[in-house]
Amino acid sequence: MMRRRTTLLTSCTALALALGATACGSGEPVSAGGGDKALSGQTVTVAGVWSGTEQKNFQKVLDAFTAKTGAKTQFMSTGDNVSTVVGSKIEGGNAPDVVMVPQVGVLQQFAEEGWLEPLSDTAQQSIDAGFASVWRTYGSVDDTLYGLYFKAAHKSTVWYSPDALAQAGVEAPSTYDEMLKAGRTVSDSGLAAFAVAGQDGWTLTDWFENVYLSQAGPEKYDALATHELKWTDPSVVEALTTLGKLFKDKQLIAGGQKAALNTDFPGSVEKVFGPEPEAGMVYEGDFVAGVAHDQFGRTIGEDANFFPFPAVDGGTAPVVSGGDAAVVLKDGKNAKAGMKLVEFLATPEAAAVWAGAGGFLSPNKKLDLGAYGDDVTRATAESLVGAGDSVRFDMSDQAPAAFGGTKGTGEWKLLQDFLRDPSDPKATAARLEAAAAKAYRD
Structure with a gap:
C-alpha cells in the first residue's frame, strides 16, 4: 500500500545534522553525536517496508544511532508482505532484530505468535512522556507494550x-456539505471537483473511515474496527449513503465512476497537480505532498496545499492516522542492541533527523516543529499531534488482512463495487459484514 512520500532537506537542518547543532528554531539536539559508543562492534538488523527515498531517509536515522552508540546497522526491505517475509526469516534462523511494522493487525499477529519482546522500561518511559496514550494502545497487545510508533501518516x-479554488471563487470548506458545494462550483468553472483513486481499494477505505469517524463518532469507530459492531449497523449504512452521494455525482468526480476505477493513487495526484489538470482536489494523506512535489514540481504551500478533512453532519472533524511501529524480535541475534535502537527511536533526537530530511511525520509531541522543513508539513504535524487521543488508526489496517488489506477481496473490492454502483448502501453493508465475519472467524 502506498502510504508515504518525501520532500526536501532544508539547508538549515542539513547544517544542524552535519555540525551536531540544534534543530532550527528549537533547543533540542538533532545530531546523535557525542554518545558513549557503548555498542561498538555490534550490528543491529532492521526490516521494514521502506525502499527508495524512504529507505535512504531512514538510513540517516540509523546512521545517527551508529554515531551515538557505535553499533552498525543493516536494513532489509521486505516489500508489503511483512508478516510472510519475517516469518520465513524466523523459521530459517535468520530473524532481524527490529521490524518496522506498518499495520496494527500485523503487530498483533506477531505478538500472538510469541515473536516479540516487550519494550524496555526506558522505551516505555519515553513513550509515556512524549506520545498521546492512544499510540501506546495501538502498540500494545493484552496490555503489554510491544511497539513504538516512530513514523506516522495524517490521513485526514x-x-x-x-x-483552481481561486478561479472558482471558493475557499477551503469546514464541513462536508460545504466541500461538496465548493466542488460543484469548481466543476462549474471547468474542472471536476475530485480525482478519486478507485483503482486502489485502500484509498476508498480511507474515504469511508474519515466519513464514519466524523459521523458516527470514535466509540463506534473503535467498535467497528474490532468487529464488536457489525457492518450492518445503521451507522455504517448512513456513512455509505453519505459517501455514495459523492461517488454517484458525475459533476464531482473526474471522468465519473468508470474513470475513477481506472485511476491509481499517483494518477489521482497527477489529475490535480500534473501538467494537464482535470480536477481541483484530491483526498488522501499527507504523502500527497511528496508526489505533487517530486513528480510534478509543485511548490508545497504555494501551488499545492491542503485543508483538514471537514466535519460530517455536525460531527467533529476526523483525524485518521497510520504508522510504522518499531518492534524487537525475540529470535534476533542481537535483540538487546535492537532494544537500544528502539529506545533511540523513541526520542525527539531521532525523529528530528528524518523530519529534516522530509516525507515524515512524528507522533512524538516533544519533537520541536522547527525540525520540519516547510510550513505545510509543520501544519500537518501540528494537527496530528494536537489531536491527542482523538486520533484513530486506519481501520482497515487494524482488520485481518483478508478483509482490510488484500487487493481484489474484502473491504477493498466491496468499496470498489460500491463506487461502481452506490445505489444500495444497505446491501453493500451486508456484503461487508459477511466478508468481515469470515475474516475475523478465520
Missing part, C-alpha cells in the same frame, strides 16, 4: 490546487 487531509 484534502489536497487542492489554490489556482
Whole structure:
C-alpha cells in the first residue's frame, strides 16, 4: 500500500545534522553525536517496508544511532508482505532484530505468535512522556507494550490546487456539505471537483473511515474496527449513503465512476497537480505532498496545499492516522542492541533527523516543529499531534488482512463495487459484514 512520500532537506537542518547543532528554531539536539559508543562492534538488523527515498531517509536515522552508540546497522526491505517475509526469516534462523511494522493487525499477529519482546522500561518511559496514550494502545497487545510508533501518516487531509479554488471563487470548506458545494462550483468553472483513486481499494477505505469517524463518532469507530459492531449497523449504512452521494455525482468526480476505477493513487495526484489538470482536489494523506512535489514540481504551500478533512453532519472533524511501529524480535541475534535502537527511536533526537530530511511525520509531541522543513508539513504535524487521543488508526489496517488489506477481496473490492454502483448502501453493508465475519472467524 502506498502510504508515504518525501520532500526536501532544508539547508538549515542539513547544517544542524552535519555540525551536531540544534534543530532550527528549537533547543533540542538533532545530531546523535557525542554518545558513549557503548555498542561498538555490534550490528543491529532492521526490516521494514521502506525502499527508495524512504529507505535512504531512514538510513540517516540509523546512521545517527551508529554515531551515538557505535553499533552498525543493516536494513532489509521486505516489500508489503511483512508478516510472510519475517516469518520465513524466523523459521530459517535468520530473524532481524527490529521490524518496522506498518499495520496494527500485523503487530498483533506477531505478538500472538510469541515473536516479540516487550519494550524496555526506558522505551516505555519515553513513550509515556512524549506520545498521546492512544499510540501506546495501538502498540500494545493484552496490555503489554510491544511497539513504538516512530513514523506516522495524517490521513485526514484534502489536497487542492489554490489556482483552481481561486478561479472558482471558493475557499477551503469546514464541513462536508460545504466541500461538496465548493466542488460543484469548481466543476462549474471547468474542472471536476475530485480525482478519486478507485483503482486502489485502500484509498476508498480511507474515504469511508474519515466519513464514519466524523459521523458516527470514535466509540463506534473503535467498535467497528474490532468487529464488536457489525457492518450492518445503521451507522455504517448512513456513512455509505453519505459517501455514495459523492461517488454517484458525475459533476464531482473526474471522468465519473468508470474513470475513477481506472485511476491509481499517483494518477489521482497527477489529475490535480500534473501538467494537464482535470480536477481541483484530491483526498488522501499527507504523502500527497511528496508526489505533487517530486513528480510534478509543485511548490508545497504555494501551488499545492491542503485543508483538514471537514466535519460530517455536525460531527467533529476526523483525524485518521497510520504508522510504522518499531518492534524487537525475540529470535534476533542481537535483540538487546535492537532494544537500544528502539529506545533511540523513541526520542525527539531521532525523529528530528528524518523530519529534516522530509516525507515524515512524528507522533512524538516533544519533537520541536522547527525540525520540519516547510510550513505545510509543520501544519500537518501540528494537527496530528494536537489531536491527542482523538486520533484513530486506519481501520482497515487494524482488520485481518483478508478483509482490510488484500487487493481484489474484502473491504477493498466491496468499496470498489460500491463506487461502481452506490445505489444500495444497505446491501453493500451486508456484503461487508459477511466478508468481515469470515475474516475475523478465520
